[in-house]
Amino acid sequence: MAIDFQGSVKATAFVAHAHATYANVVDSANLFGDLFGFQAIPNAVFVDETGIIRYMKFGGFDIRMPADKVLAEGFAGSPNLEDLAAQSERGYAFEDEEARRLYRDGLERFKSGDLKSALTLWRSSVSLVPNNWIVRKQIWALENPEKFYSGEVDFDWQKVQIAAGR
Amino acid sequence: MWYIYRSRMIPNGRTGGTEAGMTAVLQVGDKMPIFELPTMEGQAVGLEDFAGKRFIIFMWASW
Structure with a gap:
């Protein structure tokens, strides 16, 4: 699931690059942001066969990392899911x-085409919660698309922005 | 509108919500609410597509 308020236009290339074979959806309206209330990605939510949420991790979930891989494989095959919650x-x-209200209001302004107001609201949101990477990095991506969508994502540039408090 | 979200369908009374307040968010042990989102190609995928199955929602972004 791509958490991208710019929609599939930006996300599609990443799905193709990953050769993903599972369903890939786009949450441009921040539906899941509202449902779960996270301020960083990548995230994972495990849902069992009865629809009950068994596990969640906000920020830093990476299936390539041994610990996360073990969790995911355990979830897929284990008859006992009680230990996952802890x-x-x-x-x-x-x-x-x-801060959440400001982000959501900004999203509505953005969808209506009022980019200037959206950015003002989002910056107000970030001023309240500086570590909200969901908001902060989407501002960066909107204002500096060349740092995100021209080949590799420029993480060195992002470090400079963080150091400068932007 | 291409997505459906019915906060009242969350059985434990949480309201989560996109319209009427955002005080409660989903926790481990909660029932996953009905949702539907578009794929990259514009086809709808939702909770009902995973009925009776365990599944993982992995959230990432282009930024």
Whole structure:
């Protein structure tokens, strides 16, 4: 699931690059951001066959990492899912309601074409929660598309932005 | 609108929500609410597509 308010236009190339064979959807309206309240990605949510959420990790879930791979494989094959809950990590929960409201209002302005107001609202949101990477990095991507969509994502540039408090 | 979200369908009373307040968010142990989102090609995928199956929602972004 791509958390991209710019929609599939930006996300499609990454899916192709990954040769993903599973269903890939786009959440441009921040539906899941509202449902789960996170301020960083990559995230994982495990849902069992009855529809109950068994595990979640906000920020840093990477199936290539041994610990996350073990969790995912265990979830797929284990008859007992009770132990998963204790391993959940919600360290990047987005809990500031005013910041969430500002982000959501900005999203509505963005969808209506009012980019200037959207950016103002999003910056206000980030000022309340500086570690909200969902908001902050989407501002960066919108204002500096060449750092994200011209070949490889420029992580060195991002480090400079962080150091400068942008 | 291409997505469906019915906060009232969350059985434990959480309201989560996109319209009427954002105080409660989903936790481990909660029922996953009905949702539907478009694929990259514009086809709808939702909770019902995974009925009776375990599944992982992996969230990432282009940025």
